[in-house]
Amino acid sequence: AAFLSRRTKKCRLFYVQNYVKLSKLVVDHPETNDFYIYVGRISEEKGVDYLCQALTELGKKGYIVGDGPLLTELKNKYPNLVFTGWMNADQMVPYILKSRAFVFPSKWYEGSPLIIPEMISYGLPCLISTYSSASELADFDNSVFFDSVESLKKCLMAKRIPIPKLSKERFSLDSYLKNILGVYEEL
Numbered sequence: 681a682a683f684l685s686r687r688t689k690k691c692r693l694f695y696v697q698n699y700v701k702l703s704k705l706v707v708d709h710p711e712t713n714d715f716y717i718y719v720g721r722i723s724e725e726k727g728v729d730y731l732c733q734a735l736t737e738l739g740k741k742g743y744i745v746g747d748g749p750l751l752t753e754l755k756n757k758y759p760n761l762v763f764t765g766w767m768n769a770d771q772m773v774p775y776i777l778k779s780r781a782f783v784f785p786s787k788w789y790e791g792s793p794l795i796i797p798e799m800i801s802y803g804l805p806c807l808i809s810t811y812s813s814a815s816e817l818a819d820f821d822n823s824v825f826f827d828s829v830e831s832l833k834k835c836l837m838a839k840r841i842p843i844p845k846l847s848k849e850r851f852s853l854d855s856y857l858k859n860i861l862g863v864y865e866e867l
Contacts, residue, residue: 694863699856700794702801702848710780710804711840715741717779719795722748727785727809732758734832743775781805781841786812797851805841
């Protein structure tokens with residue numbers, strides 16, 4: 681949040697991490713699952729086409745959860761993948777629990793995609809595009825990043841994908857409320 685004082689013409693910036701509803705369910709041994717999962721808008725900038733291409737070229741399985749302008753095109757081009765369409769959070773759970781890793785293939789910079797900490801809370805490893813600020817939400821020591829279809833394919837071929845650590849306190853409602861109230865107190 682940014683606030684501009686009319687008297688001094690100075691801007692004060694405050695960073696408040698958004699609240700994320702974290703899962704109490706955890707994927708048991710994701711490395712034994714065969715499917716990779718994407719959740720989000722099915723559009724050019726999201727990089728879903730890169731993911732579909734990489735999965736198909738490697739003969740890997742994938743769940744593509746979401747809706748958008750490329751859904752029909754990608755569904756026709758990649759019949760080997762499971763396209764679910766839009767789902768609410770409860771409907772996604774069975775797909776998440778059967779997944780090996782979550783893939784965030786965005787081709788552009790995104791502010792603070794909350795899907796990353798949400799998927800980490802399920803105990804899923806995350807493969808994250810370096811083009812997005814999503815990389816700032818993950819633990820660098822235990823995350824896997826890629827910047828092209830070829831580097832994504834190398835990530836998908838890995839026998840073991842590390843699971844990032846997650847500070848549940850950082851994304852909790854209590855933490856959010858404490859931080860936002862602190863901003864108001866300083867104004």
